[in-house]
Amino acid sequence: MEAASGTTPASVASLELKTRRAQFQPQTSTVATRRRQAVCVRRAFKKYGPKSNPNIILDGLNMTVPKGTIYGLLGASGCGKTTLLSCIVGRRRLNSGEIWVLGGRPGSKGSGVPGPRVGYMPQEIALYGEFSIRETFLFFGWCAGMTTSEIDERLEFLLKLLQLPSENRFVKNLSGGQQRRVSFASALLADPELLILDEPTVGVDPVLRQSIWDHLVNITKDGNKTIIITTHYIEETRQAGIIGLMRSGKFLAEESPTKLMALHGLDTLEEVFLKLSKRQNMGLRRRSSILSSVTGVPPEVDIDDEMSGEFGDNVSISSRRRSVAVTDDEHVPELPPEEKGGNSTFKMMDPQHMKALIWKNFLWMWRNVGIMAFIIGLPVVQIILFCLSIGKDPVGLKLAIVNNELNNSMEHCVPTVGCDTSRLSCRFLKHLEKRTVVFLPYDTAEEAKYAVTRGWAWGAINFPANYSDSLMERIELGKDVDDYSLLYSDMNVSMDMSNQQIGQLLQRDLLYSYQDFAREVIVACNYSSKLASLPLDFKTPIYGTEQPNFTDFAAPGIILTIIFFLSVALTSGAMLLERNEGLLERSLVSGITGTEILFGQVVTQFVVMIGQTVMVLIFAFAVFKITCEGDIGWVTTLTILTGLCGMCFEIVLFRIRRGLFLRERKECYIHGNGFLLTNCYALWNYLAS
Ligand SMILES: Nc1ncnc2c1ncn2[C@@H]1O[C@H](COP(=O)(O)OP(=O)(O)OP(=O)(O)O)[C@@H](O)[C@H]1O
Numbered sequence: 193m194e195a196a197s198g199t200t201p202a203s204v205a206s207l208e209l210k211t212r213r214a215q216f217q218p219q220t221s222t223v224a225t226r227r228r229q230a231v232c233v234r235r236a237f238k239k240y241g242p243k244s245n246p247n248i249i250l251d252g253l254n255m256t257v258p259k260g261t262i263y264g265l266l267g268a269s270g271c272g273k274t275t276l277l278s279c280i281v282g283r284r285r286l287n288s289g290e291i292w293v294l295g296g297r298p299g300s301k302g303s304g305v306p307g308p309r310v311g312y313m314p315q316e317i318a319l320y321g322e323f324s325i326r327e328t329f330l331f332f333g334w335c336a337g338m339t340t341s342e343i344d345e346r347l348e349f350l351l352k353l354l355q356l357p358s359e360n361r362f363v364k365n366l367s368g369g370q371q372r373r374v375s376f377a378s379a380l381l382a383d384p385e386l387l388i389l390d391e392p393t394v395g396v397d398p399v400l401r402q403s404i405w406d407h408l409v410n411i412t413k414d415g416n417k418t419i420i421i422t423t424h425y426i427e428e429t430r431q432a433g434i435i436g437l438m439r440s441g442k443f444l445a446e447e448s449p450t451k452l453m454a455l456h457g458l459d460t461l462e463e464v465f466l467k468l469s470k471r472q473n474m475g476l477r478r479r480s481s482i483l484s485s486v487t488g489v490p491p492e493v494d495i496d497d498e499m500s501g502e503f504g505d506n507v508s509i510s511s512r513r514r515s516v517a518v519t520d521d522e523h524v525p526e527l528p529p530e531e532k533g534g535n536s537t538f539k540m541m542d543p544q545h546m547k548a549l550i551w552k553n554f555l556w557m558w559r560n561v562g563i564m565a566f567i568i569g570l571p572v573v574q575i576i577l578f579c580l581s582i583g584k585d586p587v588g589l590k591l592a593i594v595n596n597e598l599n600n601s602m603e604h605c606v607p608t609v610g611c612d613t614s615r616l617s618c619r620f621l622k623h624l625e626k627r628t629v630v631f632l633p634y635d636t637a638e639e640a641k642y643a644v645t646r647g648w649a650w651g652a653i654n655f656p657a658n659y660s661d662s663l664m665e666r667i668e669l670g671k672d673v674d675d676y677s678l679l680y681s682d683m684n685v686s687m688d689m690s691n692q693q694i695g696q697l698l699q700r701d702l703l704y705s706y707q708d709f710a711r712e713v714i715v716a717c718n719y720s721s722k723l724a725s726l727p728l729d730f731k732t733p734i735y736g737t738e739q740p741n742f743t744d745f746a747a748p749g750i751i752l753t754i755i756f757f758l759s760v761a762l763t764s765g766a767m768l769l770e771r772n773e774g775l776l777e778r779s780l781v782s783g784i785t786g787t788e789i790l791f792g793q794v795v796t797q798f799v800v801m802i803g804q805t806v807m808v809l810i811f812a813f814a815v816f817k818i819t820c821e822g823d824i825g826w827v828t829t830l831t832i833l834t835g836l837c838g839m840c841f842e843i844v845l846f847r848i849r850r851g852l853f854l855r856e857r858k859e860c861y862i863h864g865n866g867f868l869l870t871n872c873y874a875l876w877n878y879l880a881s
Pocket of ligand 1: 240241247249267268269270271272273274275276315
C-alpha cells in the first residue's frame, strides 16, 4: 500500500518530522492570533481523585482550534475527551493550565462562556422526557435569549434537517436515535459561534449521519462558526478540518485528516489508526530514539505507559509504546491577559432565564400530575391519619378498686352493677366511671397493688371500711374533726406513672370526679355553708375547655412537622431531578446560573408548598374541627413560613453536600447525611419541647 502510494519509510519519517516541527515551532503569539482561534488550551493539567492516588486525565495538553473549522476530537474511551470538553465550556476547572474560548476565559465575567455563544450537546440525552419537541426547543431557546417566533422558525428548519417527527411528540416516546437528534438540534438551535458536540452521531443511521455532517460543514463554511466534535466513528471525521488524537492526557497528533493520511500513505483514517496501533504494539522505543537523535530533542518517554481502549466500533488499540514528545512547553506561547468587559452575558438574574425555568418547572409538574397529586396528597393523608388515630383521649383505662365499705363483694364494688349509693365511695366511683375508666375489683390493697405492678391496671384506689362515716364527720366538724376520722376519710390512690400522659390524665380525672362528688355531697346533705370551705375550685378556663383533648394539643406540632419535612423532601427531589442526566450541565452551559436555577426552584416549590399547607389546614380545621382560638390568617402565614424554612434548610444542605461532593465524593454523603440527621434530631427535640 505504501509502495503503491509512492511513500517510503524515509519520506514518511521526514514528512512526520516536518509536521511535528511545524506544529510545535515557537509561534509569535499576539492577541490578534488568539482572537483567530476559537479555542486555545495550554499546558492543561487535570486530575481526579485524592492527592495520594490521583487519576491524571490531562497532562500538559495543548490544543488549538482555529475559528471556522470542524475539530474532530478522537481518543480511546475514557482518555478524557468529555473532561476536556467540560473544561472548555467552563463546567470543570483545570488544576493548572489555561483555556481560552472565543477570546475569553470560560466562566469569567465578559467571556460569554458559558452562555448562548456556545452550543453544547452532552454525551447523555439530557432532555425532559415529559416535554414535546417544541417545548424542549422553547425551553432551550428562551435560555439562549431567543424569542418564541425565532424558535418556531428554527424548529421548522431543524425538524426537516434532522428528519424529526411531529413537534408535538413527547421526547420520552421517541426512539433513542430520535432523542439524540432532538438533543443535537437543541445545541444547534441558537446558532452559536462554538458548537461542542459529544458523540452526536451515536445511534444515527449512515444517511442521516452524512446529512448531519453536511450541515456541520455548511455552517462552518463562512468561517464564523467553529465545531468541536467527539465521535467513535473515525471515518466520519474525514470531513473535519483538524483531528486531535488524544492519549495519556496529551495529543499524539493534531493535524488535518488528509495530511495524516498522506503522511502515512493510507486511504482511510481507520487504516491510519490501525497503523498507529500496530506501531505502538511493535514498540516505538527504537523509533523515538532515532527521532531524538535527528531532532536533538529528547523525547518525553513514558515507557510503562499503556494505552488500551477502543477507537470506535471497528478499531481497537491495545499497545505499549513510548509516547513521543509532541509538546514543548517552552515553545508554547503565553496566552494574553484576560480582557475586561467585552460581550458580557454574565448576569445574576436574567428575566428571560427565570421565565424559561419557572415555565419549565410548572410544565413538568403539569405533565406529572400523578406525582404532584401524591406530593400534595401525602400531607393531607398524614393529617387525616393523625386526626383519626392519634390525639384522642385514651379510653378504657383500668383502675384497681378495693372498697372495704362494701364487704368487698364483686357486684357491690362495681358501681354500674348496682352500688349502694348511700356509700360515699360508691357515689365517688359513679362520678369517676363517667370518665371512661374501667374498674377492676380486688379484695385487698396488696392484690390491687400487685395488679398495678404487673401492668393490669394503671392505678389502685383503696377505700377504708368506714370511709363514708369518717368523711361525713370531717365535713361536719371541719377543723374540729378527730384524727381517726381524718385518717379514715382519705381514699388511697397508688398510680403507675411510667407513662406520663396516661398518669396525668388519670390524675386529672380523679381530681375532677372528686370535685363533682364533693359538690354533690355537700348540696345533698344541705351543707351549703360549707361550699365556701372547699379546698379547691376550678373556675372556667381562660383559654381552652375544661377537658382539653390531646389532638388540639399535638395538632400544631404535627402540622408544622409535616409541612417542614415535606418541604425538605420536595426541594431535595426537585434538586435531584434538576441534576438528572446532564440536564443541569446543559442548562448551565447555555448561560443559566446556579442562582437562577435555585430561585426558579424556590418559586415553584413555594407554590406547591402553599398548596400543601392550605390542604392540610382545611382538613385539620374544617374537616376534623381542630380547635383554633387564634387568627387563621396568622396560623396559615406561620405554617407557610415553616415550609419556607424547610426549603431553605434543604437548599443549604444541598449546597453543602455539593461543596463536599466536589472536594471528596465519599465524605460528602457521610458529612451531609450526618449534618441532616443531627439537625433533624435537634429540630425534632425543639418541636417536641
Ligand atoms: N467526576 C469524576 N470523578 C472521577 N473520575 C472521573 C470523573 N469524570 C470522569 N472521570 C474519569 O476520568 C476518565 C476520563 O473520563 P471522560 O469521561 O473524560 O472520558 P471520555 O474520553 O469522554 O470517554 P468516552 O469516550 O467513553 O466518553 C475516566 O477514567 C473516568 O472514569
